[in-house]
Amino acid sequence: MTRLALIAHDEKKPDLIEFVHEHEQRLTGCELIGTGTTGKRINEETGLEVERMESGPLGGDMMIGAEVAKGELDGVIFLRDPLRAQPHEPDITALLRICDVHDTPLATNLASAACLIECV
Numbered sequence: 001m002t003r004l005a006l007i008a009h010d011e012k013k014p015d016l017i018e019f020v021h022e023h024e025q026r027l028t029g030c031e032l033i034g035t036g037t038t039g040k041r042i043n044e045e046t047g048l049e050v051e052r053m054e055s056g057p058l059g060g061d062m063m064i065g066a067e068v069a070k071g072e073l074d075g076v077i078f079l080r081d082p083l084r085a086q087p088h089e090p091d092i093t094a095l096l097r098i099c100d101v102h103d104t105p106l107a108t109n110l111a112s113a114a115c116l117i118e119c120v
């Protein structure tokens with residue numbers, strides 16, 4: 001089964017929730033993990049179930065990075081907020097890097113997320 005990570009910064013969470021609603025049929029067939037608050041909101045606001053890691057600033061991005069490093073994720077959808085600095089920027093950079101190291105599909109905006117879920 002396809003295993004995907006779903007992550008969004010606060011300003012992008014509404015976009016991700018809408019994306020999940022739009023693509024619910026496709027995502028129902030996937031195993032989903034996410035950072036803490038993102039996962040909580042998807043669990044509460046959509047019909048899908050996300051396994052929750054820690055919140056991003058508390059290490060959640062690194063936990064997802066570890067899954068990538070273990071080869072246990074088929075793709076990462078990470079709607080970053082490009083207009084605000086994050087306190088855990090080094091963790092975010094590390095997650096993006098480890099996706100490149102392992103050639104794991106990574107989408108950081110809605111258009112690329114739509115492409116990603118069609119091909120993983």
Ligand SMILES: O=C(CO)COP(=O)(O)O
Binds near residue numbers: 007054057
């Ligand atoms: O900060 C995040 C990703 O860098 C997301 O974390 P939350 O889903 O806990 O808000």
